[in-house]
Structure formats: structure tokens, C-alpha cells
Amino acid sequence: MKHLISWILALLCVFFAAAGCCEETVSAPLPDGVYSVKFSTDSSMFRVNEAYAGRGTLTIENGLMTLHVTLGSKKIVLLFLGLAEDAVKEGALWLEPTLDAVTYSDGYTEEVYGFDIPVPVLEEEFDLALVGTKGKWYDHKVVVSDPIPVDESEKQ
Numbered sequence: 709m710k711h712l713i714s715w716i717l718a719l720l721c722v723f724f725a726a727a728g729c730c731e732e733t734v735s736a737p738l739p740d741g742v743y744s745v746k747f748s749t750d751s752s753m754f755r756v757n758e759a760y761a762g763r764g765t766l767t768i769e770n771g772l773m774t775l776h777v778t779l780g781s782k783k784i785v786l787l788f789l790g791l792a793e794d795a796v797k798e799g800a801l802w803l804e805p806t807l808d809a810v811t812y813s814d815g816y817t818e819e820v821y822g823f824d825i826p827v828p829v830l831e832e833e834f835d836l837a838l839v840g841t842k843g844k845w846y847d848h849k850v851v852v853s854d855p856i857p858v859d860e861s862e863k864q
């Protein structure tokens with residue numbers, strides 16, 4: 709179900725981007741495949757788990773981009789592609805977490821939350837709101853950049 713929601717959000721992003729530029733078609737800037745990408749945010753509290761060195765896995769399928777990013781804890785419980793003020797509106801489609809197992813360099817393993825995020829654009833900021841365990845939505849700016857092709861054996 710959450711993958712369906714992710715794809716619907718990505719399709720909506722592509723549709724709205726295309727509506728603003730009738731003479732151009734909007735598509736992923738890279739061929740279909742799997743890439744390691746840098747995930748940057750405007751907050752030190754909202755970041756990739758240290759075990760992944762600031763990177764996530766971008767999957768491009770049929771031109772749609774979805775990023776899987778593993779966070780540092782279970783304190784961020786939902787994400788929303790857009791602004792916090794829209795996340796609280798009726799009918800808003802929230803991104804629910806996955807449960808990711810992380811093994812650190814010292815051998816310690818823990819379970820944290822990860823998310824599958826539709827990516828509307830590479831190398832440019834976009835809005836991603838989050839809500840934590842205290843129930844308050846916050847606006848953030850994020851950037852997905854520096855794509856490096858990943859062999860199947862290197863996937864997270």
C-alpha cells in the first residue's frame with residue numbers, strides 16, 4: 709500500500725511539473741536503475757543514519773524516482789511530500805516508515821525507521837514535512853544529489 713501511495717505522489721509531482729511547462733516533457737534525468745545518492749536536509753535532527761554516510765538508495769523505474777533513506781532513530785513517524793500546512797489537511801497522503809535494521813561498524817545492530825520518498829527533482833531543493841513522536845509537523849527543505857550507479861550486489 710505505501711509503495712502505491714509513493715507512486716501516486718510521484719505521478720502527481722510529474723503531472724504538476726509538466727502542467728507548468730507545456731512544451732517540455734518531464735522525466736527522470738537518469739536512465740531506469742538503482743543509484744546511491746546524497747540526501748541533504750536543512751536540519752541536523754533530520755538526517756540519514758550515520759552508518760550510511762549521508763546516502764540513500766534512489767530507484768528509477770519507468771522514469772519515476774523513489775528514494776529509500778534510513779534515518780537515525782524511530783522519532784520521525786511520518787513524512788509528507790510538501791508543506792506542513794498541507795500535511796494536516798483532510799486527504800493528505802502521508803509516507804509511512806519502514807523498519808530498517810542497521811549494523812554499525814562496531815557490530816552493534818538496531819532497528820530504526822526508513823522511508824520511501826517520491827523524488828520530484830534531483831539536485832534542487834524540494835519541500836518535505838515531517839511529524840515526530842510529539843505530533844507536531846515541521847517543514848524542511850531536502851536535496852537529493854550526486855547519483856552514483858549501484859550494482860545489484862551493493863544495494864542497501
